[in-house]
Amino acid sequence: MSACGLDFGTSNTTLGTSMDGAPVLTELEVGHTTIPSAIFYERDGAVLIGRKAIETYVEGAPGRLMRSLKSVLGTTLIDETTKVGRERASFRDVIAYYLGVVKRRAERAVGHELRYVVHGRPVHFVDQAPEADRKAEQTLQDIAQEIGFDDVTFQFEPIAAALDYERGISGEQIALIADIGGGTSDFSIVRLSPEQHRKADRKSDILANDGVRIGGTDFDRQLSLGVVMPLFGYGSEMKRAGLHAPSSYFHDLATWSTINSMYDPKVMTQVRQVRYEAAQPELFDRLVRVLDEQRGHTLAMEVEEAKIALSDQRQADIPLGWIEPGLGAAIARSGLVTHTKQLATRIAARIKMCLEQAELNAGDIDVVFLTGGSVRLAHVRKAIVAALPAAQIIEGDTFGAVGKGLTIEAAQRYGAY
Known part of the structure; x- marks a missing residue:
């Protein structure tokens, strides 16, 4: 075929x-x-x-x-x-x-x-x-x-x-499909049955579709900004009273798709100038090293690994000794929830919109089918389940x-x- x-x-x-x-x-x-x-x-x-x-x-x-x-x-x-x-x-x-x-x-x-x-x-x-x-x-x-x-x-x-x-x-079942992936969270409400499975035209069985551009990479970014980027100067003060370090560099370094933009020579020159004007230049020395060695993705991967580890354990370490001996960060599961709770809430809010689109109540949903890597995050799963407490929860591939x-x-x- x-x-x-x-x-x-x-x-x-x-x-x-x-x-x-x-x-x-x-x-x-x-x-x-x-x-x-x-x-x-x-x-x-x-x-x-x-x-x-x-x-x-x-x-x-x-x-x-x-x-x-x-x-x-x-x-x-x-x-x-x-x-x-x-x-x-x-x-x-x-x-x-x-x-x-x-x-x-x-x-x-x-x-x-x-x-x-x-x-x-x-x-x-x-x-x-x-x-x-x-x-x-x-x-x-x-x-x-x-x-x-x-x-x-x-x-x-x-x-x-x-x-x-x-x-x-x-x-036959009325199922809500929750696909929580790396870049987006998508929901569909579908009427399913063995008899309908081989039908080519299923338009009448699709009751609602909705989604939001929030996924695992957004959780990585928020966790990085909350736990890791302060070690490199994010939120720190400048020598001039009342000023803080520009935040855009840290947002770009914490976002998978914009990490490489930080290696532009103009950007690196700007970062060195900020370091000169910073009240804690030693923090920016760490940032400059990451950029000089083009290791922004190493930071992102270590944050991602800690996020994944928190699906099964209560605390995870983010080792940063390759930047500076003894440097590192510890993050508890409660910290992950604190830094990303708003994202989980926004994801779950799409369920209500799907129900309204399908003209159904929460009790009309028989099954919630979960797929996508980010459903492993306990507070994301909890938020979805809380929106449909009577439905059976099924784990997909x-x-x-x-x-x-x-x-x-x-x-x-x-x-x-």
Whole structure:
């Protein structure tokens, strides 16, 4: 079958094909059906993606790491260029290179060309900006055709997750699908049943769709600003009474998609000037070291690892001894909640909007199906559950449900191709 389902995620990507009537995710790296949405440009011109890209960066190889590639869709960054090795490339071209490699790996794995794709997409790439949302989808469609797909269609990611969940149910249900990913949080209310599963047209079963541009990377940013960035001068005072250090540098360094902008020579000159005028220049010495060594992604990954660890334990350490001997930060789960509670609240608020759109009450929802890496955050899950206290909670395939659902959709749309 030459059709596939492609889930290009902010944090991870999957691609699936149908085998013997069932969706199967392709092995995109040895032993893995998920591949991190990351790319590393080595200074000698080599380009790596996925785990190898991250490992090479962490090992200290000179070059440029880029993660959370999907988050630039729908923004003005998509057509801007960034330095990669000895060249400059647009973010659009970076995404095209990454997805092109994913497609070729999948084709080698399945043994034939993939010509048709159902691409996953969030309900909203950009909040309350229909034109930017349209351009984001068009950009993905253009890229997909550029890398060799003859036909490209789209499906909302939570609807895809619903199709995967529906394979295992025995009776009709009204389900709310919560897909809390790396870049967005998306919700759908869908009428599901075994009898409807193979129907090509399911429009009448989709009762509501809504979403918000908040995901795991936003939790990383808020945690970084609350715990790590103060160690580098965020919120500190300047020598001149009443002034504080400019905050924009720290926000950019704490945001996955803008970390590389901090390595611009003009920005680094500005940071050194701020250090000269700071009341605590030793804090900015740490910041300058991170920028000189281009290790902003190392900071972000350590914050991300601490966030993930707090899903299972009450406290996590963020080691920063590579910057300064003995430097580090400890974060308790309660601290994570404090710094990100507003994000969890905003995510859960979309459930009420979905219910209103579907003209349903909370008690009408039979099941909440959870997928996406950020549902592992206890306070996010708690906020979702609290909005629908009577519904049964079902855990989905955290990183695979959307990809499998897109593959089911591809088989239905493209038939025997």
